[in-house]
Amino acid sequence: MREVVIIDGVRSANTRAHKTKGWFRNKRADEIMTAVYDGLFARNPKVKPEDVEAVFCGTAKQVGQTLDIGRLAWLAGGYPEQVAANTICQQCPSGMSALEHAARAIMVGDGDTYIVAGCEDMLAVPMSMGIDFAPRLAVRYAPGALTMGATAEKVAEVYNVDPHDMRLMALYSNQRAAAARDAGKFDNEIIPIEGHDDEGNPFMVKTDQWIRDDISMEAMEKMTSPFKENGVITAAMSSPLTTGACAMIVMARDKADELGLDYSFKYVRGAMAGNDPTMMGIGPIPAVRKLLDRTGLTIDDIDVIELNEAFSSQALVVLRELGIGQNPPFEKVNMWGGALALGHPLGESGARIIITLMNIMKTEKPDSKYGLATLCGGFGNANAVIIEKIK
Numbered sequence: 522m523r524e525v526v527i528i529d530g531v532r533s534a535n536t537r538a539h540k541t542k543g544w545f546r547n548k549r550a551d552e553i554m555t556a557v558y559d560g561l562f563a564r565n566p567k568v569k570p571e572d573v574e575a576v577f578c579g580t581a582k583q584v585g586q587t588l589d590i591g592r593l594a595w596l597a598g599g600y601p602e603q604v605a606a607n608t609i610c611q612q613c614p615s616g617m618s619a620l621e622h623a624a625r626a627i628m629v630g631d632g633d634t635y636i637v638a639g640c641e642d643m644l645a646v647p648m649s650m651g652i653d654f655a656p657r658l659a660v661r662y663a664p665g666a667l668t669m670g671a672t673a674e675k676v677a678e679v680y681n682v683d684p685h686d687m688r689l690m691a692l693y694s695n696q697r698a699a700a701a702r703d704a705g706k707f708d709n710e711i712i713p714i715e716g717h718d719d720e721g722n723p724f725m726v727k728t729d730q731w732i733r734d735d736i737s738m739e740a741m742e743k744m745t746s747p748f749k750e751n752g753v754i755t756a757a758m759s760s761p762l763t764t765g766a767c768a769m770i771v772m773a774r775d776k777a778d779e780l781g782l783d784y785s786f787k788y789v790r791g792a793m794a795g796n797d798p799t800m801m802g803i804g805p806i807p808a809v810r811k812l813l814d815r816t817g818l819t820i821d822d823i824d825v826i827e828l829n830e831a832f833s834s835q836a837l838v839v840l841r842e843l844g845i846g847q848n849p850p851f852e853k854v855n856m857w858g859g860a861l862a863l864g865h866p867l868g869e870s871g872a873r874i875i876i877t878l879m880n881i882m883k884t885e886k887p888d889s890k891y892g893l894a895t896l897c898g899g900f901g902n903a904n905a906v907i908i909e910k911i912k
């Protein structure tokens with residue numbers, strides 16, 4: 522098996538998927554994706570687009586503007602036709618799945634260099650677009666029970682999660698994200714892309730739009746659930762609707778050495794796990810357990826963790842069940858905030874959290890060795906990946 526290294530990764534800012542307030546409301550999804558490809562190649566001039574074996578791009582909703590977005594944004598951006606692309610859907614973990622596909626291809630010798638990307642525009646392509654559930658599925662699961670908010674409510678109920686703890690999760694996520702943004706910690710990963718402010722003035726979008734600087738426990742206590750009568754999951758405890766794209770260069774280590782490239786991270790392994798779709802949020806529990814089992818590592822061997830916060834309830838239950846901790850702040854988890862604050866452009870997030878994980882390990886935790894990224898996915902599709910800092 523060949524060793525696989527991640528050379529670099531960049532992303533757009535995550536913006537609100539809102540038709541009058543979203544900073545990228547006047548941009549098409551493919552334009553954002555192409556801008557990210559451009560940013561990645563611009564700062565890695567030794568990697569030539571024509572030498573890429575293929576692009577694997579994660580996108581949860583492959584319809585409308587994000588139909589085969591990995592390929593079509595590549596072509597629309599003027600990139601070489603002979604480079605193949607495969608836009609992958611594994612719901613929220615799609616971007617992580619894209620990395621696993623690329624890594625495994627390299628491991629067995631099918632090409633040296635891959636672009637791994639992720640893109641979702643929840644404004645142009647809303648979550649409800651194009652859904653047509655198989656009638657037979659309703660025999661097994663009530664269709665309403667498969668909606669994301671309902672699954673978050675069920676996890677809170679089954680595990681009896683205290684709403685106060687869930688508010689704390691949102692509080693720390695936003696406070697950490699704001700602190701990281703203010704300290705410029707995301708500057709290495711966010712490619713500035715032109716967007717529009719509330720008044721319609723163009724500006725270069727360099728920061729994530731959703732982070733709530735004014736977050737308070739008191740304000741959150743007054744909020745109610747949009748998902749269920751007398752429910753407990755509020756908008757503050759939900760990852761918000763978001764637009765964003767990211768991309769990274771993944772390469773065979775021997776090829777990277779031949780090109781004289783600088784790299785710090787090795788792909789160790791990934792593991793997918795399926796679970797009850799009506800409680801999709803706890804899928805990282807079996808995925809991480811499987812991955813630890815396969816690698817022979819324990820959770821204590823992991824120095825830094827990125828857990829996508831789809832909802833406060835699932836994130837808390839995952840962290841508790843995996844023995845990572847009981848209540849926020851979790852020392853080694855989402856050190857620069859999570860999706861509750863940064864947003865969650867579905868299929869993009871699985872790749873985005875790996876990029877953020879690498880930046881945290883490089884700057885915040887320079888002595889770290891193993892990093893874990895994991896996320897749940899709609900319909901009970903979870904995924905987890907471990908990377909190793911080797912330089």
Ligand SMILES: CC(C)(COP(=O)(O)OP(=O)(O)OC[C@H]1O[C@@H](n2cnc3c(N)ncnc32)[C@H](O)[C@@H]1OP(=O)(O)O)[C@@H](O)C(=O)NCCC(=O)NCCS
Pocket residue numbers: 613669670691733736737740741744747755756757758759760761762831832865897898899
């Ligand atoms: C929860 C959800 C329905 C809310 O949508 P929305 O109503 O458009 O969201 P908003 O951001 O407008 O928030 C609603 C209200 O809560 C307020 N709010 C949100 N977070 C808050 C916080 N932390 N503190 C105080 N107020 C907050 C907003 O300001 C807004 O108030 P307003 O109506 O007075 O302006 C939507 O974000 C959602 O569906 N999220 C989940 C997405 C999902 O399923 N992803 C996949 C996961 S696997």
